[in-house]
Amino acid sequence: MKRKSHPLLGIHSVLMMIFIYVPILLIIIYSFNNTRLSGDWEGFTFDWYASLMTDDHVLEALMNSLTVGIVSTIVATLLGTVGALSLRGLGRRWKGSMNGLMYLPVIIPDIIMGLSLLVLFNQMHVPLGKATVIIAHITFSMSYVYVVVTARLAGMGKQLEEAAADLGATPWQTFRHVTWPQIFPGVISGALIAFTMSLDDFMVSFFVAGPSSTTLPIYIYGQVKRGISPEINALCTLLIVVSVVLILLAQFFLNRGKGQKKHKMLPI
Amino acid sequence: MRRSKLLITPVLLWLALFLLVPMVIVVVMSLMSRDTLGNVVFHFSLNGYKTFFDSLYLGIYWDTLVLSVVTTVVCLLVSYPLAYFIANASPRVQTWGLVLITIPFWINFLIRTYAWVLLLRTQGVVNTLLIHFGWIQEPLQMLYTKGAVLLGMVYNFIPFMVLPIYVALEQMDKRLLDAASDLGATRWKAFRHITLPQSKSGIMTGCVLVYVSTTGMFVVTDILGGAKSTMISNIIQQQYLGARNWPFGSALSVIFVITSLILILLFNRAMQSRADRAKEGRA
Numbered sequence: 285m286k287r288k289s290h291p292l293l294g295i296h297s298v299l300m301m302i303f304i305y306v307p308i309l310l311i312i313i314y315s316f317n318n319t320r321l322s323g324d325w326e327g328f329t330f331d332w333y334a335s336l337m338t339d340d341h342v343l344e345a346l347m348n349s350l351t352v353g354i355v356s357t358i359v360a361t362l363l364g365t366v367g368a369l370s371l372r373g374l375g376r377r378w379k380g381s382m383n384g385l386m387y388l389p390v391i392i393p394d395i396i397m398g399l400s401l402l403v404l405f406n407q408m409h410v411p412l413g414k415a416t417v418i419i420a421h422i423t424f425s426m427s428y429v430y431v432v433v434t435a436r437l438a439g440m441g442k443q444l445e446e447a448a449a450d451l452g453a454t455p456w457q458t459f460r461h462v463t464w465p466q467i468f469p470g471v472i473s474g475a476l477i478a479f480t481m482s483l484d485d486f487m488v489s490f491f492v493a494g495p496s497s498t499t500l501p502i503y504i505y506g507q508v509k510r511g512i513s514p515e516i517n518a519l520c521t522l523l524i525v526v527s528v529v530l531i532l533l534a535q536f537f538l539n540r541g542k543g544q545k546k547h548k549m550l551p552i
Numbered sequence: 553m554r555r556s557k558l559l560i561t562p563v564l565l566w567l568a569l570f571l572l573v574p575m576v577i578v579v580v581m582s583l584m585s586r587d588t589l590g591n592v593v594f595h596f597s598l599n600g601y602k603t604f605f606d607s608l609y610l611g612i613y614w615d616t617l618v619l620s621v622v623t624t625v626v627c628l629l630v631s632y633p634l635a636y637f638i639a640n641a642s643p644r645v646q647t648w649g650l651v652l653i654t655i656p657f658w659i660n661f662l663i664r665t666y667a668w669v670l671l672l673r674t675q676g677v678v679n680t681l682l683i684h685f686g687w688i689q690e691p692l693q694m695l696y697t698k699g700a701v702l703l704g705m706v707y708n709f710i711p712f713m714v715l716p717i718y719v720a721l722e723q724m725d726k727r728l729l730d731a732a733s734d735l736g737a738t739r740w741k742a743f744r745h746i747t748l749p750q751s752k753s754g755i756m757t758g759c760v761l762v763y764v765s766t767t768g769m770f771v772v773t774d775i776l777g778g779a780k781s782t783m784i785s786n787i788i789q790q791q792y793l794g795a796r797n798w799p800f801g802s803a804l805s806v807i808f809v810i811t812s813l814i815l816i817l818l819f820n821r822a823m824q825s826r827a828d829r830a831k832e833g834r835a
Contacts (some may be wrong), residue, residue: 289636291639296637303707304653307655307664307707310667310670311667316611321675369559374560382564395805396805400575404570405579422566423567423571439812486662487768491793506809517670527660531654531658
């Protein structure tokens, strides 16, 4: 039996979508608006994007964000995948507490994570810079990789690996030819999510970045506090587009492969 | 299985060193004192906690609590119907609804907050439109008000509420509703006695996520609230990056985490006992 929703529910939902998307679309529209000050539409322009490309601060922040993003993604993907694979082989008692530990970075408020890492680096006399930002990003993004790869592993079951072992494959061969090809899309998906998390992170980076390791979100924060500017609209638009594309790609990889249970793009 | 244990060592070490140890240090630091230069001195003192009971900080803490609770309630009220609609829609609408709800989650909250500056400022979109239609003569002061902060918080955390509720509603056994309607229950009664209790876990997850995120979010007050509105997270951030009173900042963080945990526990309890009562009532 099909239950029809009340029409008011439909109207409410459409209004909510408008509420959610109008502000985001406004930034995108304003990034092409040919005026610096007024709120009116004064014609289409790419000027703000052009001036971003010649702004040394923006380019430096971009390079920092990319360096941090790429390095932290590689390490986080490695650690998260290893975590997911090895947890599978553990006994139930271990598994529960380890699973909780792996989820912890997702649950802990960003501000607590940021300041506690700041305190750690300070106590260990580690100067704040790109390295500290990278370490912080690895710590939170490996959890996301772990979650995605674990979901993928749960979806594939153990039968194929047992069959391979029965047919005389060594553990390494089983991993190389059976497990790995199955989880590979999940690993890619996890890596894309990790990269997006790193590119977007502000709260944690804000605490552990030094003066020379300003990332894009930290740069945006500094500018936004001073007021609005069309260049910031353009920069925000670029970041929105990149994040959305990366996440849609992650979703695509997560659901690739025959017989896989379809996963939803749920962050939690 | 020995290999598994070996493999997990680097992961464990990483989490211990960069997650657990730092939090332990923060707790220890909250019990230390600081010298006149702002350096932390390893000398036991409860000054960090004593400072918190200054009426100024207690007031800010109360404001933070109120804001977080109101944000959570508003989020719940506007998100539940949306989650309900998506969960009961056709598969196509469901997929699209989910994608549309999830996308903002992955857009930087800094950017989503900044968008409201464009809308709310004196020469912003809302004021321009209102003047254009002749509803107001002078632009309204909307930015840098408590309302703007609440709006920004709700706006940022709607996906946090919709997604868990959606998951709970989607997983619920819909045959129960058919049974209820066969037995003559009205739609409202069916909702009240079946759907609502079944989506409890989603409501709980959503509320906890929104509450904790609001409390920890200093950016929204910074950008939309101006200098007038301060939350405990702004104070924490200032203590670490500006005023350099780390023991006090640490004490505030410890208090933040502990009160969050207590509230979550109480909330959990309340939901649990209500559900139990409902069960008894039916039996």
